[in-house]
Amino acid sequence: MSEPADTRRFRVFRYKRGDGGERFDEFDVPVGPHSTVLDALRWIQLHRDSSLTLRHSCLHASCGCCGMQVDGREELACVCSVQDHGAQITVEPLANLPILTDLVVEMSGFFARFPHEHPIIRSSEAPADVERGEGIESQHAEVVLQTDITLHHHPLHHLHGAAPPGADFMRLEDCIECGLCLSACPIAATSQEYVGPAALAAAERLLEEPRGVKREDVLAWASRPEAVWRCHVGFECTKACPTDAIPAERIMALRRELMFDGNEGKDAKR
Amino acid sequence: MNEPTIDELPGAAERALLGPIHHKGPGPAATGWIDPRRRRHGGRALALHRLTGMVIVLYLYLHLGVLSMLLIGRSAWSSFLSLVTAKSFLALEAVLIAAVLFHGLNGIRVALVGSGIAVSRERALFWTATTIAAVASILAALHMLGAL
Numbered sequence: 001m002s003e004p005a006d007t008r009r010f011r012v013f014r015y016k017r018g019d020g021g022e023r024f025d026e027f028d029v030p031v032g033p034h035s036t037v038l039d040a041l042r043w044i045q046l047h048r049d050s051s052l053t054l055r056h057s058c059l060h061a062s063c064g065c066c067g068m069q070v071d072g073r074e075e076l077a078c079v080c081s082v083q084d085h086g087a088q089i090t091v092e093p094l095a096n097l098p099i100l101t102d103l104v105v106e107m108s109g110f111f112a113r114f115p116h117e118h119p120i121i122r123s124s125e126a127p128a129d130v131e132r133g134e135g136i137e138s139q140h141a142e143v144v145l146q147t148d149i150t151l152h153h154h155p156l157h158h159l160h161g162a163a164p165p166g167a168d169f170m171r172l173e174d175c176i177e178c179g180l181c182l183s184a185c186p187i188a189a190t191s192q193e194y195v196g197p198a199a200l201a202a203a204e205r206l207l208e209e210p211r212g213v214k215r216e217d218v219l220a221w222a223s224r225p226e227a228v229w230r231c232h233v234g235f236e237c238t239k240a241c242p243t244d245a246i247p248a249e250r251i252m253a254l255r256r257e258l259m260f261d262g263n264e265g266k267d268a269k270r
Numbered sequence: 271m272n273e274p275t276i277d278e279l280p281g282a283a284e285r286a287l288l289g290p291i292h293h294k295g296p297g298p299a300a301t302g303w304i305d306p307r308r309r310r311h312g313g314r315a316l317a318l319h320r321l322t323g324m325v326i327v328l329y330l331y332l333h334l335g336v337l338s339m340l341l342i343g344r345s346a347w348s349s350f351l352s353l354v355t356a357k358s359f360l361a362l363e364a365v366l367i368a369a370v371l372f373h374g375l376n377g378i379r380v381a382l383v384g385s386g387i388a389v390s391r392e393r394a395l396f397w398t399a400t401t402i403a404a405v406a407s408i409l410a411a412l413h414m415l416g417a418l
Contacts, residue, residue: 072308099289186313189293189302233384235312249389256386
C-alpha cells in the first residue's frame with residue numbers, strides 16, 4: 001500500500017544561459033513521510049519540468065554532489081527531509097560559486113582553493129597506473145608519489161586539484177568536498193580570493209598527519225592574507241558541514257599553531 | 271596526430287561561460303554577510319559586530335566634528351549642550367552604548383576563539399557577551415533617562 005502523501009509547494013531557482021536571467025518556478029509536489037528534497041526535485045523532473053537540472057549521485061550523503069540551499073540553509077538534498085520544512089520550500093543553488101544552470105554550480109573554483117602544492121593523498125590512494133617501486137613504504141618514496149607523479153605532472157591539476165582520469169580518489173578524510181561550507185561562509189560572500197573553510201581544514205589535517213609534506217610549507221600557505229586570517233569566527237561552516245569535518249575548529253587550530261607554535265609560517269607572510 | 275586538449279574540444283568556449291554567483295542577502299555580493307535571516311548565531315554575531323563597528327566609527331567622526339564647535343564660541347557650545355541633553359538625543363546615546371558594549375565584548379570572544387584558546391566555548395561566549403551587553407545597555411539607558 002502506498003504511503004499517504006501530502007503536498008508541498010517547491011519554489012525552485014531557475015537559471016539557463018541566455019534565457020532571461022534568474023527566476024523562481026513553483027511546483028506542487030506530493031510527498032510522503034520519508035521524502036527528501038532530492039526525491040521532490042526528481043519528481044519535478046519526471047512529472048513537471050524535465051529541463052530542471054540538478055546534480056546528484058550516491059543518494060546517501062557520501063558523494064557531496066547534491067549540495068544546495070533549502071530555505072536558505074545549506075543541505076545535501078538527498079538526506080534533507082521534506083518533513084523538516086514547511087508548506088513552502090525554497091530551493092536555491094549553493095552561494096558564492098558561479099551557477100552553471102538551475103541548481104548546478106561550477107565546483108572548479110571550490111577545488112582550486114585547495115593547496116594543490118601540498119596534495120593530500122596517501123600511498124594507498126595513489127592512481128592505479130603509477131608503478132610503485134621498492135621502498136614505497138619509505139617516506140621519501142611517498143613524497144615523490146605525492147608531489148611529483150600524482151598531481152604536478154597532470155595537466156588538470158592547476159584547475160581543480162583532483163585526481164587524473166583513471167586515478168583512485170583523493171580527499172581529506174571526513175570532508176566530502178560538497179562545498180556547503182563555502183556557501184555558508186559570510187567571508188566567502190564578500191571575497192572570492194578567500195580560500196575558504198574546506199581548504200583550510202585540509203591544511204590543518206596535513207599538520208596532524210603530514211605524510212611527507214613540510215609542516216612549515218603548510219603553515220606558510222595558511223598564513224597568506226587570503227587564507228586563515230580572513231576568517232571572522234562565524235562558525236557557519238561547521239554548522240553547515242554534513243560530515244562533521246569541523247572546518248571552523250580546524251581553522252582556529254591553524255591560527256593557534258601559527259600564533260603560539262608556528263614560527264615557520266611567519267617568515268612567509270606577505 | 272595530436273589529441274586535442276580539453277580546451278580545444280568542441281563547445282569548450284561555451285562551457286567556459288559561467289552564470290552569476292548566487293549569494294545570500296538582499297543586495298550585491300559585498301553585502302552577503304549582512305542578511306541575518308539565513309544565518310546562525312555566529313554569522314549574526316559577525317554581522318552585528320561589523321554594524322556596531324560602523325556605528326562606533328561614525329560616532330568618532332561626529333564626536334570630532336562636535337568638539338570643533340568649541341572653536342566657534344561659548345554660545346554655540348551652550349546651544350549644542352541643550353540639544354544633547356534632550357531625552358530623544360539620550361536615546362541615541364543609549365544605542366551607542368549598546369553598540370560599544372556588544373562590539374567590545376564580542377571582540378573579546380572573537381579574540382579568545384580566533385586564537386584557538388576557547389574554541390569549544392564559542393557559543394557560550396557569544397550568549398554571555400550578548401547577555402551582558404543587553405543587560406548593561408538597558409541599565410545604562412534607564413540611568414540616562416532618569417528612571418534609575
